[in-house]
Amino acid sequence: xxxxxxxxxxxxxxxxxRVLAGPYCGMMLADFGADVIKIELPGKGDDARxxxxxxxxxxxxxxxxxxxKRGITLNLKSEQGRAIFLEMVRNSDIVLENYxxxxxxxxxxxxxxxRKVNPAIIYGAVSGFGHTGPYAxxxxxxxxxxxxxxxxxxTGWADTPPTRTGTAIADVVGGMSCAIGVxxxxxxxxxxxxxxKVDIALVDAMVSSLEIINIIYLNTGRIPTRIGNRYEAxxxxxxxxxxxxxxxxxxxxxxxxxxxxxxxxxSELEDARFSTNIARVTxxxxxxxxxxxxxxxxxxxxIVELLLAAGIPAAPINTIDRVTKxxxxxxxxxxxxxxxxxxxxxxxxxxNQVKFSNNKTSxxxxxxxxxxxxxxxxxxxxxxxxxxxxxxxxxxxx
Numbered sequence: 350x351x352x353x354x355x356x357x358x359x360x361x362x363x364x365x366x367r368v369l370a371g372p373y374c375g376m377m378l379a380d381f382g383a384d385v386i387k388i389e390l391p392g393k394g395d396d397a398r399x400x401x402x403x404x405x406x407x408x409x410x411x412x413x414x415x416x417x418k419r420g421i422t423l424n425l426k427s428e429q430g431r432a433i434f435l436e437m438v439r440n441s442d443i444v445l446e447n448y449x450x451x452x453x454x455x456x457x458x459x460x461x462x463x464r465k466v467n468p469a470i471i472y473g474a475v476s477g478f479g480h481t482g483p484y485a486x487x488x489x490x491x492x493x494x495x496x497x498x499x500x501x502x503x504t505g506w507a508d509t510p511p512t513r514t515g516t517a518i519a520d521v522v523g524g525m526s527c528a529i530g531v532x533x534x535x536x537x538x539x540x541x542x543x544x545x546k547v548d549i550a551l552v553d554a555m556v557s558s559l560e561i562i563n564i565i566y567l568n569t570g571r572i573p574t575r576i577g578n579r580y581e582a583x584x585x586x587x588x589x590x591x592x593x594x595x596x597x598x599x600x601x602x603x604x605x606x607x608x609x610x611x612x613x614x615x616s617e618l619e620d621a622r623f624s625t626n627i628a629r630v631t632x633x634x635x636x637x638x639x640x641x642x643x644x645x646x647x648x649x650x651x652i653v654e655l656l657l658a659a660g661i662p663a664a665p666i667n668t669i670d671r672v673t674k675x676x677x678x679x680x681x682x683x684x685x686x687x688x689x690x691x692x693x694x695x696x697x698x699x700x701n702q703v704k705f706s707n708n709k710t711s712x713x714x715x716x717x718x719x720x721x722x723x724x725x726x727x728x729x730x731x732x733x734x735x736x737x738x739x740x741x742x743x744x745x746x747x
Contacts, residue, residue, distance in 0.1 A: 355382015356708045360535070361441040363388060363434075364418060365425075367395045369491065369517055370475045370551060371447035372414040373524030374531070378443070379417035380701040380710050386441075386726055387415055387717060388434070391422040391747055394719040404693040412690060412716040413698040420717025421726050422747050425456055430746050434458065436731055438466050443531050447475040450485045460546040469538055472546040473531040475523050479550030489551050494519030498555030503562055505575040512575075522558055523551040584629040585609070585636055588666060589644040596644060596652045599662040602626065612659040613643055690715040723747050 360383040364375040372395070379385040389395055400410040424430040435458075438444060444463060446453055453459045453474075460472040474480060477489010495501045495513055505512035530547035538544055556563070561581055562573045573581065578588040578597075585606070588595045600606040603626055610618045617639050622632040629636055644652055649665045656663035665671070678684050684700045693715075701710045723742070727733040733741075741747045 354709060354711070354713075355380075356705060357381040357383035360384065360443065362386065362443040362445060363437055363441050365444065365446040365448075366475065367447065368397045369414065369520040370523040370549075371445055371527070372397070373521055374473065374475065374527040375418060375445050376414050376416065377525070377528045377701070377703070378531075380712065381703070382708070383443075385418040386437070386722075387418040387420040388423050388425075389420065389719060391424050391720070391745060394422070398719070404690075404696060407690060407693040407718075409693070409696060409698075412693065412696060415716035416688065416698060416712050417714055418717060419722040419726060420720065421723045422720040424746050425458065427746055429741070429744070431457060433727075433731070433741075433746070435463075435466050438463050438470060440730055441467070441470065442535065443471040443473060445473045445475075445527070445531070449488060450474075450476055450480045464544060468544060469542060470544045471531050471534045471538060472544065473527045473549070474547065475527050475549045475551070477551050479553060480546075480548045484552075491517035491520040491551065494523065494551030494555045497552050499559055499562060500555050503559075503573050503575055506577045507575055509575065518558075519551045519555045523549055523554040526554045526557075579633060579637075582630070583626055584633045585640060587633070587637060589637070589641050591644050591647060591649045591652055593648045595666040596649050597662075597664045597666060598640065598644075598656065599664075601662070605661055608659050608661050609656070612656065612661065613640075615639060615643060686712045688712055688715050692718060720747065 357378060360378070362375060362378050362383050362385040364371070364385050364387045366372050366375060375385050375387070387395075395411060395415070397411040397414065398408050400408045402409050404412075423434060425434060454462075460470075460474075463470050463472060476485075477493055478484040478487050492513055495504075495518065496511075498519070500519075501511040501513060504514060527547060527549045530549060534545040534547055565571055565573050565581060580586040583601055586599045586601065588597055598609070600609055606623070606626075606629065618636075621628070623629050623636055653663045653665055667675070673679055673685055682700075682704075684702070685697055686700045687695055687697050689695055696715075698712065700712065703710055724735060724738050727738050727741075727747075728735075738747065
């Protein structure tokens with residue numbers, strides 16, 4: 350590997366995943382410094398290579414999720430391809446896959462098969478419904494995870510249909526959950542020497558994320574529905590119409606609401622209906638109308654500046670162009686990073702959200718072109734000669 354930096358330096362990951370959830374997990378491990386080897390189908394590769402937007406024939410979608418990885422091609426349906434993969438497993442720490450449950454087992458490459466070769470292997474599997482239970486064999490996609498978890502039933506406004514979030518949040522949270530799981534298993538392996546299988550379901554990940562939505566029903570019997578940008582537990586914690594867009598005001602407790610009253614000096618805010626948080630949640634509609642009469646008379650940035658100066662949490666609802674120009678997000682926190690790709694040229698991608706004090710989380714190299722590191726990896730890991738690798742390519746194994 351051409352870079353040894355990062356908190357996971359020295360950890361080798363075999364990444365068999367495709368599209369989003371699994372690749373997101375692999376991307377996080379790669380950003381942390383692991384040597385992540387992306388293994389793709391010869392001649393075709395990850396389905397995401399065909400996803401929009403395309404830059405010079407290369408998918409920006411794919412490039413963002415597979416940066417910092419080396420790439421090889423390998424036909425796991427062939428006996429020789431499986432043998433090569435098992436040899437790689439001997440010299441690796443983590444395997445990631447997001448096939449439908451049962452697929453890897455049919456290939457003879459499931460967790461029980463791999464642990465015979467390497468008892469210390471950490472096996473991370475992401476699927477729609479997990480590897481156990483009556484729905485295990487169902488196909489799973491992000492929108493299915495959002496739908497079946499209950500998330501969509503609570504996303505949107507009271508007079509609109511159930512709504513998918515603007516991003517593939519089930520895939521992202523599923524990928525993060527897998528990263529957390531395999532790192533926990535790896536930490537345990539350092540103590541015990543024994544590996545483990547990490548089984549992540551997109552539906553489980555989203556059910557876990559619903560926090561108060563679940564708690565309301567489980568403890569009161571009320572079924573939460575769509576309430577727009579309002580939060581069930583506190584108020585005002587919502588979006589408000591301004592002159593030129595929308596602003597967020599987030600008074601998370603009575604003290605903050607007291608500061609809001611002092612700042613705005615609106616007599617109606619002194620009403621007993623708004624004296625406690627519970628009362629404000631009950632009378633949220635009336636309170637929102639009062640606040641929007643004020644916010645509607647002022648531009649977003651003026652509102653935010655005034656409230657922040659008073660110690661009240663507030664923010665603009667940014668469009669993405671504003672986010673990419675924000676001096677805190679884009680510059681200080683390095684959440685958008687330029688990198689040079691051998692085919693696409695200079696591209697900008699999303700940075701990593703995890704920051705360390707003593708180590709750099711960085712984007713060191715672009716996503717691999719299909720089979721880019723076939724020679725490099727097989728020579729390095731398995732001592733194959735150039736002639737042997739070329740024969741594997743000619744035979745359709747690579």
